[in-house]
Amino acid sequence: MNQPILLSPPDMSGLEMDYIKEAFRDNWIAPVGPHVDAFEHEMKQYVGARHAVAVSSGTAGLHLALIVAGVEAGDTVFCQSFTFAASVNPILYQKATPVLIDSEEETWNMSADTLEEAFRKEKKAPKAVIVTHIYGQVADMKRIQKLCDKNGTILIEDACESLGSKYHDEQSGVIGDIGVYSFNGNKIITTSGGGMVVTNREEFANKIKYLSTQAKSEATCYLHEEIGYNYRLSNVLAGIGRGQLQTLDEKVGKRRAIFNRYSDAFCNTEIDMMPGDMYGVHSNRWLSVILCINPEELMDRLETMRIESRRVWNPMHRQPYLEGTRFYQTNEVAISDRLFERGLCLPSGSQLTVEQQQYVIEQVKVASEERKGVHV
Template identity: 40%
Template sequence: MVLLSGPNLSGNELKYIKDCIDTGWVSSVGSYVTDLENSVSKYVGSKYAVAMSSGTTALHLSLKILNIRKDDYVIAPNLTFIATLNAIKYTNANPILIDVDEKSWQMNLDLLEKFLNNKTRQVNGKCTYKEDGKIIKAIVAVHVLGNMCDMLRLVKICEAYNILLIEDAAESLGSKFKGKHSGTFGNVGCFSFNGNKIITCGGGGMIVTNDENIAKKAKHLSTQAKADSFEYFHDEIGYNYRLTNVSAAIGLAQMEQLDKFIKNKHYIKDFYINSFRNIGDITFQAINDDVFSNWWLFTIRSKKQKSLLESLNKNKLQSRPFWIPMNNLPMFKEDLYVTEENISNLIYKSALSIPCSTNINQEELLRVVECIKKEF
């Protein structure tokens, strides 16, 4: 099987893991955790980075630290991976889902602004939903597939309406808007190092922030909120969400190769776009001039989505449909969905992600192209 987006473990991974084993530092304390945090904060340009066991736990803790709780609303795009919405639900808050832009596939900021303008009211410096008076406390912006919306506009919207901003940057390590790294626009940014991401720790995540208190709290809560270095005194309900040293060792070796991985993703993107430019009705995600995307997961749209998926997978070229829009899942059916044309559904019905691992070879790329061309 040619993998959709598999890990590329061709650097110092084994050497660093061996070091963990040789020294016995395999668990949640160790120098690789700190080294990975320093490497990520330096790369993205944030003051702080705190390693987490996954992107999902990074999102959960970020929401928790920003005091999102029962009866709050959190705005999120309707087209995202389930983890974004799960993290909101873990805090007992409710999502307000915003439809996406047809070209970029990111949250539609026109719709967002229209909604905030028409349906909310400021009460004591807080943004409240007119219908029930509940507070809209945060927006989770998701950088879908490594692309980004107009982040400067989004930051301005958040400031104007007194709403906190969390970036679900799980897919966008290496992506920038006007030269500023994803994850560094909001109060907090969350990355994922799951096996299919641009770098992997096996499983892992990272919170980045410029706020010292948020960083300290993230470390505290992710290590069971232990408040005394000797006695088992815990000052609140904490979590076991810290990344292990072995995972961080893999992550550090991966960070050393990140620029190469991004270059490879760009080569793959150029190859596919050139190959499919005039083939049938195939279209691509549009990247605005202000965005540098890491092109994490190459995804095309076509009315032939179903037959393409069938043919690719039959030929052992692992390909996947896009996420089912959140408003179509049973857990979120009752939640508010702000839309005019239900673009999320149009994208879901036509999009498919095709093999684009950073170590895919030319022969495999050609096989994918031939397989797709045959369907037209």
């Protein structure tokens, strides 16, 4: 291969440039503007939410979601361990205490059984639960939502990896009380950097928009009654998002086809793929993941062949800065530990050609033969 095969690069359609040019022509180069308003409207229409607020990142969105959920110093928030640090850090921003929940085998997401155990054993119910839809695979939301409702707990969907995924024909991100998406450069659609918060509760949306614009009141004298944040998305980047959103369904279709080709190629071999769709889920297949004996070794080998791959998320209960954090694990050996020790993300971008993917598959199979099998 002459060109490197990247993990999940941006896929620009050309529509984005029209909106960027419009922003420059009209001199709307600000953190607000008509593209922001339009992007919010188009996003809420797409996912089926009543309200959407564009923000500077998915992390910012999660932070604001916790604030409007009433999370304060001393409160607890349940969050799954098998996720990126940005799912947990906003809990610490609020000086609250994260309680980490292990995964389930079926989806690699938060285990509803283990979540139920945590609800039962903790002295008080958490203010919020953050469930992350890992690699585009939606969690067992029916059971998780039922547990949160029973305990009076706000359910926040970290849908930063799952835009375009569905759960029983409902878009991920709109099932819980608040949903958060990311438009980072490696996500299924991108604004370079950015995010979106969606909710059906008007009071949440109004508060999030207010806090994201420095909590500035409508008074003309720059009056602030509480701490606010510089979390709004720029008008130029929102224009990119508008162009990207128009091709989202096409991108989902391409990534699902990539996942299916990997699954077919590794069928009847000792290579295991991440789980297929469960619980009525239609995953966007943001990243395709295999389980192997030595992911670090395979990653290094692929790198020599100019193929980018990536280890799966290092669970939060293993992170030095979270040492001592309470962790409820599903089995005697935590499922999230097993996934980390064996998981490797393969190139999954929507521009990946069949020829490029076949080359990746061949290199993985060669490595598998050399190690006498790649499996869990």
